[in-house]
Amino acid sequence: MFNKFNYIFNRKEKRKLLLLLVIIIIGSFLELLGVAAFMPFISVLMDTNIIYENKILLYFYRITNFGNIEYFLAFLALLICCVYILKNIYLSFMQNMILNFAYNMRMNLATNLLATYIAEPYTFHLTKNIADMQRCLQIDANQFMLLMNATLQLIAEIMVCIALGIYLFDTSHSITIAIAVLLIGCLGLFYLISKKISQKLGRQNQRYNSKLIQWVNQALGGIKEVKVLERESFFINSYKENYKKLIKGAKNNEMLATIPKYIVETVCICGMLLAVVGKMFFGRREIVDFIPQLSVFAVAAFRLLPSVGKINSYINGIMYGLPSLDLIYHDLKEVENNNRIIKKDVKKTDKFFIKEKICLVNVRYRYPNTDIDVLKKINLEIGKGKTVALIGSSGAGKTTLADIILGLLQPTEGRIMVDECDIFDNISLWHKSIGYIPQNIYLSDDTIRNNIAFGVEENEINDSAVEGALRKAQLYDFVQNLAEGINTFVGDRGVRLSGGQRQRIGIARALYHEPDILILDEATSALDNETEQAVMGAIEKLQGVKTMIIIAHRLTTIKKADEIYEVVNGELVKRNLKDIF
């Protein structure tokens, strides 16, 4: 566990943690002071002669110069109040620091995880389940925070128990030993039994949480099909079934965490009474002599009982959270070992300027964990300003080829060159030069303006570029007629727009940053003939100005292409316009 913490925390966080530990140690001494402060007060209350027997008490009695025991007692009471006020102010400050640290850790961890997931190669996302990543970012990061908080609180409570234990041992060996033996025995046994159960419940909790997210995504993501097929109850029941299993585990774990509280209370009270009874029968002193000691034990118990109970619930919390720590550690380690495409810093205005051509040289591609080459030996030259169309049957490998040209997939063999440069030498620069229009445009629940600029801060959006892109995508008139124009919200995934409008927003998005190269992957296949023609008309106007790669099923969309290639058995075969039409 500590190795994993060591891996997850950065240097700054480790320094903060060290500082917190020092603050916690000081806090436990203050707790001790809170209990110990009662001893002189009770002793003087029981027997005023103590003042003359105890050097410190005598010193205070003399310098305060009250001359009256009642006033001196009131002074001691006031002193205890002050100790408690200061101690508790300090402890609240300490708690605030612990919570701050744990919550900040949660935020940093979740942000780091998201950043690492996003930075991963596209192939990582092809194999990873989104619900698992969502759970890791939300639920596991939160579990980690709870685990972190529980560990710090556990250290604080253990420190308090040790400090108070030493003090109590000094006050009465027998009572302390009796209680300690009983406590360690009972709680040790309980811990051994509950450890495995808690970890198992934690792992179950992870699994069911993932499933819950998955059911929500499936039910709401496919709401149209769910409604038309009237499968509402299937999704609701599946969700509820999972929830039942989740809450059963969570409840059992909560229960497991509360049991020690009752054990501790029973053991402490029984232990203390046993020790007193033992002293009464076998001790050599009068029972009245033990009253100050017993009072201190009562005060200590008042502080210690909840503390020991909490220690157990923290241990339980740690066990329950361990699977989340394992998973976060595993995910961070996994991505560390992946070969990421190294990105170089580029200026906003930088671009790849094609002088002559884009070349695909002997490109071979095989998806990870498969044993078939989807693309075998692709050689292709696309001259500057030319439009190349790629056709082929379903599953032939057109999208794979587009993803390789986009730099999302790295060829298993071969290179993608822009004049003399390999695009993977500076992938950011390449991405700035291309506009990509996929078959399904992802629209966020935001305005048309923000969806076109996509991922650009609102105050940095270039409105004339948005307008230009809208015009080129044949959307300008439609947007002008909307009551709120470009500030109209499109709804989640663009539900308030028609398929054709969504597609054209995607085209406008690709054109917004004025790329030199356009890659269209079945970009117009969802549009009706008329809209498709209008959009293709707009795209055809860019012919000669931009270098274009068009993947299409409908041959009408590639009529004006300069060259046509068909993907057959993982290879490219040049086709003639006349042969196709």
Ligand SMILES: Nc1ncnc2c1ncn2[C@@H]1O[C@H](COP(=O)(O)OP(=O)(O)OP(=O)(O)O)[C@@H](O)[C@H]1O
């Ligand atoms: N993530 C993946 N892992 C393994 N194999 C994959 C993966 N994605 C695609 N494939 C396989 O690669 C082959 C080519 O798929 P691709 O999507 O490139 O075809 P396509 O020509 O674009 O098809 P369509 O026209 O139907 O979109 C298919 O046989 C497909 O099963």
